[in-house]
Amino acid sequence: MSITQQAPQLDIEQWLSAQTDKSILRFLTCGSVDDGKSTLIGRLLYDSQLILDDQLASLQKESHNRTTGDEGIDFSLLVDGLTAEREQGITIDVAYRFFTTEKRKFIVADTPGHEQYTRNMATGASNADLAIVLIDARKGVLTQTKRHSFILSLIGVKHVVAVVNKIDLVDYDKAVFDKIDAEYREFAAQLGFKSLVTVPISALRGDNIVSKSTQMDWYNGPQLVPYLEEIDVAEDRVEQPFRFPVQWVNRASLDFRGFSGTVASGQIKPDDDVLIAASRKPAKIKRIVTMDGDLNAARAGDAVTLVLDREVDISRGDVLSAPGETPEFSNQFQARLIWMHENPAMAGRSYLIKIGSQMVPATITKIKQKTNVNTLEQNPAKCLELNEVGTVTIATDKPIAFDAYAENPLTGGFILIDRLSNATLGAGTIEFGLRRAQNLTYQDFDVNRQVRADMKGQTPRIVWFTGLSGSGKSTIANLLEKRITAEGKHTYILDGDNVRHGLNKDLGFTDEDRVENIRRVAEVAKLMADAGLIVLVSFISPFKNERRLAREVAGDIQFIEAYVNTPLEVCAQRDPKGLYARAKAGEIKNFTGLDSPFEAPEQADITLNAAENDPVDLANELYDLLFEGHQYSAL
Amino acid sequence: MPEIRHSHLDALEAESIEIFREVAASFERPVMMYSIGKDSSVLLHVARKAFFPSKIPFPLLHVDTTFKFREMIAFRDRMAEQYGFDLITHTNQEGVVENINPFDHGSARYTDIMKTVALRQALNAGQYDAAIGGARRDEEKSRAKERVFSHRNAQHAWDPKNQRPELWRLFNTRISPGESMRVFPLSNWTELDIWTYIYKEEIEIPSLYLAKLRPVVERSGTLIMVDDERLPLNEGETPQEKMVRFRTLGCYPLTGAIESEAATLPEIIMEMNASRTSEREGRLIDSDQAGSMEKKKQEGYF
Numbered sequence: 001m002s003i004t005q006q007a008p009q010l011d012i013e014q015w016l017s018a019q020t021d022k023s024i025l026r027f028l029t030c031g032s033v034d035d036g037k038s039t040l041i042g043r044l045l046y047d048s049q050l051i052l053d054d055q056l057a058s059l060q061k062e063s064h065n066r067t068t069g070d071e072g073i074d075f076s077l078l079v080d081g082l083t084a085e086r087e088q089g090i091t092i093d094v095a096y097r098f099f100t101t102e103k104r105k106f107i108v109a110d111t112p113g114h115e116q117y118t119r120n121m122a123t124g125a126s127n128a129d130l131a132i133v134l135i136d137a138r139k140g141v142l143t144q145t146k147r148h149s150f151i152l153s154l155i156g157v158k159h160v161v162a163v164v165n166k167i168d169l170v171d172y173d174k175a176v177f178d179k180i181d182a183e184y185r186e187f188a189a190q191l192g193f194k195s196l197v198t199v200p201i202s203a204l205r206g207d208n209i210v211s212k213s214t215q216m217d218w219y220n221g222p223q224l225v226p227y228l229e230e231i232d233v234a235e236d237r238v239e240q241p242f243r244f245p246v247q248w249v250n251r252a253s254l255d256f257r258g259f260s261g262t263v264a265s266g267q268i269k270p271d272d273d274v275l276i277a278a279s280r281k282p283a284k285i286k287r288i289v290t291m292d293g294d295l296n297a298a299r300a301g302d303a304v305t306l307v308l309d310r311e312v313d314i315s316r317g318d319v320l321s322a323p324g325e326t327p328e329f330s331n332q333f334q335a336r337l338i339w340m341h342e343n344p345a346m347a348g349r350s351y352l353i354k355i356g357s358q359m360v361p362a363t364i365t366k367i368k369q370k371t372n373v374n375t376l377e378q379n380p381a382k383c384l385e386l387n388e389v390g391t392v393t394i395a396t397d398k399p400i401a402f403d404a405y406a407e408n409p410l411t412g413g414f415i416l417i418d419r420l421s422n423a424t425l426g427a428g429t430i431e432f433g434l435r436r437a438q439n440l441t442y443q444d445f446d447v448n449r450q451v452r453a454d455m456k457g458q459t460p461r462i463v464w465f466t467g468l469s470g471s472g473k474s475t476i477a478n479l480l481e482k483r484i485t486a487e488g489k490h491t492y493i494l495d496g497d498n499v500r501h502g503l504n505k506d507l508g509f510t511d512e513d514r515v516e517n518i519r520r521v522a523e524v525a526k527l528m529a530d531a532g533l534i535v536l537v538s539f540i541s542p543f544k545n546e547r548r549l550a551r552e553v554a555g556d557i558q559f560i561e562a563y564v565n566t567p568l569e570v571c572a573q574r575d576p577k578g579l580y581a582r583a584k585a586g587e588i589k590n591f592t593g594l595d596s597p598f599e600a601p602e603q604a605d606i607t608l609n610a611a612e613n614d615p616v617d618l619a620n621e622l623y624d625l626l627f628e629g630h631q632y633s634a635l
Numbered sequence: 636m637p638e639i640r641h642s643h644l645d646a647l648e649a650e651s652i653e654i655f656r657e658v659a660a661s662f663e664r665p666v667m668m669y670s671i672g673k674d675s676s677v678l679l680h681v682a683r684k685a686f687f688p689s690k691i692p693f694p695l696l697h698v699d700t701t702f703k704f705r706e707m708i709a710f711r712d713r714m715a716e717q718y719g720f721d722l723i724t725h726t727n728q729e730g731v732v733e734n735i736n737p738f739d740h741g742s743a744r745y746t747d748i749m750k751t752v753a754l755r756q757a758l759n760a761g762q763y764d765a766a767i768g769g770a771r772r773d774e775e776k777s778r779a780k781e782r783v784f785s786h787r788n789a790q791h792a793w794d795p796k797n798q799r800p801e802l803w804r805l806f807n808t809r810i811s812p813g814e815s816m817r818v819f820p821l822s823n824w825t826e827l828d829i830w831t832y833i834y835k836e837e838i839e840i841p842s843l844y845l846a847k848l849r850p851v852v853e854r855s856g857t858l859i860m861v862d863d864e865r866l867p868l869n870e871g872e873t874p875q876e877k878m879v880r881f882r883t884l885g886c887y888p889l890t891g892a893i894e895s896e897a898a899t900l901p902e903i904i905m906e907m908n909a910s911r912t913s914e915r916e917g918r919l920i921d922s923d924q925a926g927s928m929e930k931k932k933q934e935g936y937f
Binding site: 012013015016019020021022023024093094095096097098100105107119120122123126127247248250251252253256258260261262289290291292301302303305316340352354355356357409410413414415417422423424427 | 642643644645646647648649652653656657660684685686687688772773779780795798799801802804805807809810811822825827831834835901902904905
């Protein structure tokens, strides 16, 4: 048993058709804490008749207990009902509300007003076409008004309605409104909004919400709800160059291979030419597949599956574009970044970047400046703290396709993700590419250590572990390598196991051979560092002279000597490879610590006491030394 | 070419399709919760669209409490056959052994054991790293703040204070081993959107949503359908045939029917629209304890 569709009555069908054909407007409300946001939202819900008579009655009763006086209804009570619940723990977040009028559907992102929740305000703004910025008529343009307006421009909200609320409390004074209007417009002029209207309202009394207020003959501008119903926020994405980030490869059968995704901009039809951004390979559109049948065109916003006329290697993350109007394809760009995490953004750190359906490791190569969101001044900066906004340069591990955010938000906006905790750390908008990878000619620059290191987003280093057999060198080196690798950096460990069995298998354990052994390892470490790697060398290396030789071979490469200081008794007792036992039994000659000396370093860069400490802590200690901004002399 | 203006339903559908594809591309072992109601029917329809011409590339999971309406189970199995999706059903067998039921153990305990615990069992057994559900932001206050991709720790717990910022449509799908993601493709739909979409797309839904003469008993003001012989009748209580329909579907002893003449889809949409303010208002100001409780029992575990 189930419903079969029956012919409905005509008026019902018309009504439904009107419902399904309504357009949608996503907007956010923002502004300072007491500017009347809750009251405005309550008023909008009320005026779109989402409040019933009985509820209105109880609301009226409650309102009289408060301070609104006479006929006033405290609409903020509607939202305050939520606030009580929020106070139990989720006060800080964006809440989404829905209402409908005759003409349009609305999704409201109700964003928090407090300064410390700016990141949530940015979250709400990122999917909004329009913003209502509330300004209290009595207080005028506040710092928070400016801060929110700046974030709006940064995220690319193009349409702003500045409502001057509580106009009733200044006796509907035209002069007050004019002053705020002028002040806000002057500030907003720097922010590049496409449309800006200012409306004097009283959310509490309903002035200029749905219909023209009888209290303000001097005001001839639009009323709030009719304006929201009519404003055309459609970005002409269809007219822009075609961009199609491939989200999922659809392999329905041996004969079917399609590329699923949402058209980010432009339009496409069968027989159109496309170019794959990464491989620069061309193809033609053969079919535009949907469950409702093949389409003769797909436009910005359509979620479709494209079938091409030829076999091309395409996977998730590839971007199909119009041949003459391709996105940038590069591994370095400049962007504006809003930081959203308690751990500050630092240059040199490695993160994951997600842009469209591409996700690759990336490093902030430079923090150029940060913006004072109150004054819009640019100041030099070393890092970006929570809620701060700055201009940065970013290098990705491999080239990615992107556009400037101003030209295409869907291919120009990105998030940064922590590689260990997976937290979303920040959101950025690309300003421009720094190096056009597709135009590179090899004569243009010398490939040197710096270039190779930049491509990996790291500073090459040699960490030289010295210490007795069984002291814990390899254990610590392995832990350190894991942590560094998890951050997307490129490392290599040189130790007895992978060198003695190959490169140095012709060498024994005489003093001469030990020197040659270390010399070769030092040279290999240098070559690897020159290739851009972070090299961890784990060798007993008992002699001071050899270690000094290794440091000299490294030249201007950062060289960190890490002495794993574990007493001989402890090493002999651990004896992980059974070597001490064999040496003591006379099976191994020239064993360091027994019948061959270990010259402890006098000035190691770091000494790690592995007898008393957890190797994880030691690896972390070493990590901090390496990556938390310490400086080393090259020699 | 004629100028096609995207309606809000087209936009919502495209957004949901994108979310589905993001799950399929980003997770190893996704699963879709299938509860057979109207929201699940929309979810299923959109999932089919997202992956067409492929079949849905992950299983659908139904937690069977053993007290679902019989028609729901029949409908579920028919859908699975018709659309060829991989259906996993799970029942808490310990609960079955102990004969946990809403009559002897109370609705709260029954719901906890047969729904919440059962769901955890099923998610753990399948080692799913992403569970897709049909919840909407207009349903419930805490949902109004939940992300589309909502992170769960290894104990399936949500930390509302520590949600990841979710910008644009750049969903952060990264999780650590043992953690999982709940994903809500219909986050931005309203109840009215669900119904108008069902109408527009001619999506099949269980006929329990339509008014029909059904045997019911009235208990503390609520009409309960006598769906099988397991419902214990009080002394002197005789089922009455009444024209009723259901707004939500769940376990029949816990699901109240409403008296209605609306026997076609347009009629129930009109009826719902006429009363929609009170339904939504109940959620908005949290005055209707009973209503939100019922809602929780219906869908709350997700």
